[in-house]
Amino acid sequence: MNDSLVITTGIRSRKNLEEKALELSREWKIPYQPREKYSLDFIREMTGASTILLVSHQKLSLVTNGKEFFFHPGLAKLRIKELQAGKTDQMIKAMDLQEGDSLLDCTLGLAADALVASYVVGTKGIIVGLEDAAPVAHIIARGLRSYTGEKPELINAMRRIQVVNQHHLHYLRNLPSNTFDVVYFDPMFRVPKVKSSSMAPLRDLANSSPLSIEAVAEAVRVARKRVVMKENRESQEFQRLNFQLIQGGRYSPVAYGVIKGGVLK
Template identity: 65%
Template sequence: MNNLVITTGLRNSEKVEDLALELSNKLKLPYLPREKQSLESIRQRASAESIILVNNNRLSLVTNGMELFFHPGLAKLRIKELQAGKTDQMISAMALSEGKTVLDCTLGIASDAIVASYIAGSLGTVVGIEASIAVAEIVSRGLKNYHGERPELLDAMRRINVVQGDHLEYLRQLPDNCFDIVYFDPMFRKPREQSSSMAPLRPFANSNPLSPDAVNEARRVAKHRVVMKENRFSQEFKRLNFHTIQGGRYSPVAYGIIHKVVADNEIP
């Protein structure tokens, strides 16, 4: 994990300082009062690579001049398109429907998990695993506290259960066939230059390639299918034995699928 320090915005309050101290104790990270110093001065004083910045309305992660914070923007757009009757390639690859259970092993900023939660509905379950302590904290709080959106989007966000940890270790602890779908969206081996929204996340993401052990555990845990998102022509599909590949005709990404069984609402 990147070396981290916690501080506050310049215009803080007693409530903000209390939250910063709470996070410092919870995450076992140093807290430095802002005291009108620049973020760069705080970073250098703490010999840290990155800063968890606590403000009145959000947490964010600042590194290399980039700021990562929770926002449901992309998920909001995808849900809007689903409501308009359009196809979401991830949902199609998962064969996801109301009431199903999804384990998202690579939560990140939770865009995929929010869309999955919207489709699974109140009868379904979505659990997201995030390796980075800082990202997990920012996203978990964002999912619980973000407001100002339509009720169906907020409901989908609130239903997601965030787990901080290593996805392989978590998978190994689970019983057989306990989730309908297990999903992976690892950091692409070759980053898409157009995907600037992912740039602030990349320094904190697990950069290791997805392991065959994780896929094998996912096969055991999944009742219906294992799904992995990757660049369309990635060799990861072949390396990890995802033999069924699907996605939009003109999309730069595709979804590999390992089928376990055919669900009631699927066409064999």
Template identity: 70%
Template sequence: MIQSLVITTGIRRAAELEAKALALSRELNIPYVRRGKQSLAAIRQASGAAAVMLLSCEKLSLVVDDKELFFHPGLAKLRIKEIQSGKTDQMISAMNLQAGDAVLDCTLGLAADALVASYVVGPAGTVVGLEDAAPVASVVRLGLQSYTGEKPEILKAMRRITVIPTDHLTYLKNLPANSFDVVYFDPMFRVAREKSSSMAPLRLFANHNPLSREAVAEAVRVARKRVVMKENRGSDEFKRLNFPAVQGGKYSPVAYGIIEKVVP
């Protein structure tokens, strides 16, 4: 996990961004450093920070060395396009997701899965994403609220996602039974499976703890319909966490464990 973090602004229009950066500094309890003409490397060296949160006119990002992590729809956009063309999305199939459903994504990460789910459940549905790394949650929350340049239906799906910076077990324990139709876990995100060097900032913040049986039990209590977990195909985690059904694409390296609620 991250040892130290500071926040600063872009050089352009820094004065306009300062108030917003200061508000984030207070919210996340991290030091604010006035940018001036300093390079990010100079700010890191002077502050001893492992990473810099950078607020620019366009976005909020996390910078480690010369690698920058920020919200973008990525593969979610392609998945939504394939859904629109009538193709099957394996996650949506595993969730048996319907328009109007409420989804709790317990491992939000960069919100790719949450975005696809939000598109499918539509304006009558709900998607809440939990992210225990508060800086990542802030980057994604602001990105979902301000990202532009996509088709209206994708932008609307982004805006409908609620991001909460908290650990999933605590949140689940405080929910009433049957609060969401589907509760979703992607523990693979916690180990930052992406090999791209651009994901280095995410690895710095990633929570590497395995999913607990207690969290799954709470998820079963909270879900009205299903609990779904994404994992490597053939993973022992499906057995360890008592997921009786596993499904996924024939050639996909990942699969989805399913616990279906039995309605009395």
């Protein structure tokens, strides 16, 4: 992950955005650079930062290598629509996730999976999402808290996700056994899917380390029902990490590995 960040505003109405940018700069301890009329490339050059946290009227985004990263419920929205139409979501099936369940998402990323899960567990459920990359955690936490303009069930599912900026191994080690029904991992694929454009901006910012055997062992201790991992269908990771049952759509390039946790072992 790249940590050199600077915060600035969009060019239009920058005077009105400066206060917000300064507030975030203080809260997240990221240096603030007044935008003036500089291009983002020039700001990057001038400050030596590789990533810019851009405050504009519509959203907060991270700009890195010419790619822009921001929270958007797009993918999850489609999946939730399909669930409402009675279709099967392979991730939910692999998790055997039920209304009222608790889920620890150890690799929150863009929070698409967490959002679908949050919709399924409903108001009585619990969703905690861990994200190791601080800029990603900031942007997603803010987006989940403030995104508007969608149906109430989607907005409420966003608001229920608790975001924690922490490495999952550290978080898991400090949890008592059997704390969550399901623990979920969706690490950056060892071999990236070429077509996954939603993941492209994340790739420069994310923690791309392989999932550790130790984290999986902790997850098995913490999960009452299941530990689930998403990976490329052909990935050797399922074997390396001892995931037993592989589920996924017949034609899907991704698959889900499952390990039965605490009470089901």
